[in-house]
Amino acid sequence: MLKVGDTAPEIALPDQSGQSLTLSGMRGKTVVLFFYPKADTPGCTVEACSFRDAKADYDSAEIVVWGISPDKVTAQSKFATKFDLPYSLLADAEHTVAEAYGVWVEKSMYGKKYMGVARTTFVIAPDGTISHLFEKVKVEGHAEEVLAALKK
Numbered sequence: 001m002l003k004v005g006d007t008a009p010e011i012a013l014p015d016q017s018g019q020s021l022t023l024s025g026m027r028g029k030t031v032v033l034f035f036y037p038k039a040d041t042p043g044c045t046v047e048a049c050s051f052r053d054a055k056a057d058y059d060s061a062e063i064v065v066w067g068i069s070p071d072k073v074t075a076q077s078k079f080a081t082k083f084d085l086p087y088s089l090l091a092d093a094e095h096t097v098a099e100a101y102g103v104w105v106e107k108s109m110y111g112k113k114y115m116g117v118a119r120t121t122f123v124i125a126p127d128g129t130i131s132h133l134f135e136k137v138k139v140e141g142h143a144e145e146v147l148a149a150l151k152k
Contacts, residue, residue, distance in 0.1 A: 001101075001102035001103070001135075002101055002102055002122070002130055002133070003130065003133065004130050004131065004132065004133055005129060005130065006129065006130050007128055007129055007130075008023060008033075008101075008122065008124045008128055008129065008130050009023075009097070009100035009101060010022065010023055010024055011023040011033075011066075011068075011090065011097050013068070013090040013091060013092055013097060014073050014090070014091050015073075015076070015088040015089060015090055015091070016073060016076035016077040016079070016080040016088070016089045016091070017073075017077065018073050021066070021088055021090060023124065023128070024128075026064055026124070027126065027127075027128055028126050029062065029063075029064050029126055030061075030062070030063045030064065030123065030124065030125060030126055030131075030150070031063070031064045031065075031066060031123070031124040032051075032058070032063055032064070032065045032066070032121060032122075032123050032124075032146055033066050033068060033101075033121065033122045033123075033124060034047065034051065034065070034066070034067050034068070034119075034120075034121040034137075034142075034146075035067075035068050035069065035098060035101065035103045035117050035118070035119065035120045035121070035122075036048065036067060036068070036069045036117065036119055037069060037070075037116050037117045037119060038069060038070075038071060038117075039069055039071045039075045039076055039078070039079035039089070040075070040078065040079045040082065040083075043119070043139045044069070044139075045079075045083060046139040046140065047119070047137070047139040047142055047143075048067055048079070048083060048085055048089075049083055049085075050139070050140075050141065050142055050143035050144070051065050051067070051085075051087065051142075051143045052083065052084065052085050052086060052087070053143070054143040054144060054147060055086050055087065057147055058143075058147065061147070061150065061151070063147075063150065064087075065087040065088075066087065066088045066089075066090055067085070067087065067088070067089045067090065068089075068090040068092050068097060068098070069089070069090075069091075069092065069117060070092050070093060070094075070095045070098060070104075070116075070117060071089075071091055071092075071093065072091055072093045073091045073093075075091075076089040076090070076091050095115075095117075098117050101120070101122065103117050103118045103120045104116070104117060104118075105117075105118045118135070118136075119136070119137040119139070120133070120134065120135050120136075120137060121133070121134040121137055121142070121146060122134075123146065123149075123150065132146070132149055132150065134146065134149075
């Protein structure tokens with residue numbers, strides 16, 4: 001797992017419209033990367049909608065928000081449309097970015113082990129380093145928690 005102060009690994013992934021986005025293209029801006037397990041599932045929807053509802057506050061603070069999950073572009077597109085999500089959802093179908101950020105982990109449900117995304121948020125400073133890290137995210141109020149930490 002990466003830690004505060006580390007240089008953020010490069011990201012080059014398609015968003016929900018298929019457009020390729022890169023983290024290096026965001027240099028000079030603060031970027032919030034929230035990793036979530038699966039589009040259009042209960043917890044992920046609450047989290048994504050909380051960032052949607054706080055969009056004006058993020059915009060006024062000049063902070064870019066990106067959601068990342070191992071879903072394909074089509075699933076990200078449906079999720080963004082269904083919940084009117086006004087920011088980029090990146091499709092990490094091969095989970096290469098999740099692996100680079102250390103959030104592709106072994107999980108367990110009903111005694112069955114599988115690999116998946118650990119719900120984690122990274123804030124990337126304008127210089128490309130990680131300025132904040134939120135692990136084991138509780139979805140309720142998370143967007144507000146991140147914004148409050150950035151305003152300190």
